[in-house]
Every structure is written in structure tokens, then in C-alpha cells.
Amino acid sequence: MSKSIDREGPMLLFRAILLTLFVSLPAHASVIALEDSVFELSVDVKTLLLKYYHVQADEGNTQRIAELLQKREEVARDQARLTAQLDQRYSAYRQNIGEHWTSFDALLDQNINEIRESNYPELQVVTLMREAQRGMLSELERLSDAILSDNETHISQFEDWQRTQKNLMLTVVERYIERAASSMGAPLTIDEVDIGVLCKQFDRGIEELTGKLAAPEARTILNKIRSQWLFIETAATNDEARLVPFLVMRYTDTILGRIDQLETFI
The missing domain is CATH 1.20.1440 (de novo design (two linked rop proteins))
Structure with a gap:
């Protein structure tokens, strides 16, 4: 009888380890997916600014403007999707990212309108737009570090x-x-x-x-x-x-x- 109990002890421990492993794997994958979304959003925000500069360089080419607007819609959806996934731990990041995006997007719209009307925007407005973009990128980088640190994982x-x-x-x-x-x-x-x-x-x-x-x-x-x-x-x-x-x-x-x-x- 005691031998049977002795054998069951290690088996129960083994089953507990397996259960913990299978529970933690999806959680780890979810964390990595969330953090990856943060990085990809930063890439898209950088690319969006490049596409704006391309519009400015091409002096309001309508095709370039259409490509820029399409990219802006994609980034807006990705930004909304990411912030919706952030739990209460990251509420400050969610708010700051949203504010930077709202500012960047409004200034981007202003610059697009200036290009449509006069083929060239005001340099000061372009500078403010870039600063808003930089602020958003910095916040995304801090969020990425926080997600990896909080979950003790790495890329x-x-x-x-x-x-x-x-x-x-x-x-x-x-x-x-x-x-x-x-x-x-x-x-x-x-x-x-x-x-x-x-x-x-x-x-x-x-x-x-x-x-x-x-x-x-x-x-x-x-x-x-x-x-x-x-x-x-x-x-x-x-x-x-x-x-x-x-x-x-x-x-x-x-x-x-x-x-x-x-x-x-x-």
C-alpha cells in the first residue's frame, strides 16, 4: 500500500508540471503576440511619416495622397486594436499613445490639406507633426519594455x-x-x-x-x-x-x- 502511494507522489507532481506548462504556453504566446503588435505599430507609424514625406516630395500627386490615406486608415485600425487589448496595468500607456496618435493624425490631416491647396505645407506644422510622431514612438517603446519586463520574457x-x-x-x-x-x-x-x-x-x-x-x-x-x-x-x-x-x-x-x-x- 505504501509503495503505491510512493509511486503516486511523483506522478502527481509530474502531472502538475505538465498542467502548468500547458497553461503557461498559451499565456506566453499571448504576451509575445501583444508585444509584437506594439513593435509592428511603431514600424507602421514610421512608414506613415515616410509616405507623408513622399507626398510632399511629389507635390501633391493624387496617387501618393491616396496611398497615404490608405496607410493612415490601416495604422488607425491597428492603433485602436492594440489599445483595446491593453489591460489596466497599461492604462497610462494606452492614454498617452492615444493622445499622441490624435495629435499626429490631426497635424497630418492639416499638412495634407495644405499640400492639396498650395503644394507645400508650413514647416512649423510639419515639425509639430514629427514631434507628435516621435512622442508616440517613445511611448510604444516604453510599453514594449514594460510588457516584456512584467511577464519576464524576451524576444x-x-x-x-x-x-x-x-x-x-x-x-x-x-x-x-x-x-x-x-x-x-x-x-x-x-x-x-x-x-x-x-x-x-x-x-x-x-x-x-x-x-x-x-x-x-x-x-x-x-x-x-x-x-x-x-x-x-x-x-x-x-x-x-x-x-x-x-x-x-x-x-x-x-x-x-x-x-x-x-x-x-x-
Whole structure:
């Protein structure tokens, strides 16, 4: 009788561990999905500003405006969906993100109307819009850190690579597209960024991943990223080259998608 009880003790413990594991796995996945939504929203907000600059550079091209408005609708839906998922722990972040988005969106609308009417907005309004966007991005970054810290989890090594590459490229393209949008031919942002250094960091990231991809399909995707990135890098680092915002923006959108595709092969 005692031997039977002795055997049941370890079995009960094992079952408890399994139950805890199966309960915690969905919760962990939910946390990672929420935090990933935070990062993707930040990417979309950055991309939205780039698309605005493209409209400004193209002096109110109606097709560019339509693309910008469509992107704005997507970002607005994603922002509303994210904030709806945040529980009471993150109420302050929810409020701050909402306020920054409302301000950014209103200023974006004002700038679009100015471009429609006169082909060029007031620089001060553009500056205020960018500041609202920066405020939202900072709040999203703090929210991301809080979610990971509160749940004692972290992103994977590949996710860290993905995010680093996206942010590097978006920063480079922002400086380039600002220059294309400016009547003075110079970036509108006053904070100093060494484009050459950022480009080298992106190049190193591509090289680091090259040796880790065995599948031919993955190498093909990476080679396409490298080819389009070379075009962006050349355009962004040569102040004397002809400005080609349409191609730079198209390649930026494509590279963002291809970076996500690589996850299938990791």
C-alpha cells in the first residue's frame, strides 16, 4: 500500500508540471503576440511619416495622397486594436499613445490639406507633426519594455535581428525622403544621424545572417533584399545623386515584407 502511494507522489507532481506548462504556453504566446503588435505599430507609424514625406516630395500627386490615406486608415485600425487589448496595468500607456496618435493624425490631416491647396505645407506644422510622431514612438517603446519586463520574457535572437534591420533601414530612408521633401534639399530633422554608419550596420546585419541560412529559398530572399538595399544605400549616401523617392519607397516596402518572410526559414 505504501509503495503505491510512493509511486503516486511523483506522478502527481509530474502531472502538475505538465498542467502548468500547458497553461503557461498559451499565456506566453499571448504576451509575445501583444508585444509584437506594439513593435509592428511603431514600424507602421514610421512608414506613415515616410509616405507623408513622399507626398510632399511629389507635390501633391493624387496617387501618393491616396496611398497615404490608405496607410493612415490601416495604422488607425491597428492603433485602436492594440489599445483595446491593453489591460489596466497599461492604462497610462494606452492614454498617452492615444493622445499622441490624435495629435499626429490631426497635424497630418492639416499638412495634407495644405499640400492639396498650395503644394507645400508650413514647416512649423510639419515639425509639430514629427514631434507628435516621435512622442508616440517613445511611448510604444516604453510599453514594449514594460510588457516584456512584467511577464519576464524576451524576444528571440532572430526577432532582434529583424527589428534592428527594419529600424536601421527606416532611419536611413527617413533622412533620404526628408531631403527629397525639403525645398532646401536637406533633411528636416535637426538631430544628427550618420547615414554612412547606419548603412554599414545594416550591411553587417545582412552578412551575419547569410551564413545562418541553409535553404536556397531563404538565400534568394536575402539576395533580393541585398540588391534593393544597395540601391537605397547608394541613393541615401550620395547627396549629389538625383532624388528618386518613388523607387526608394517602393523598395522600402518590399524589403520590410521580405525581412518578415525570412522567419519561415529560421
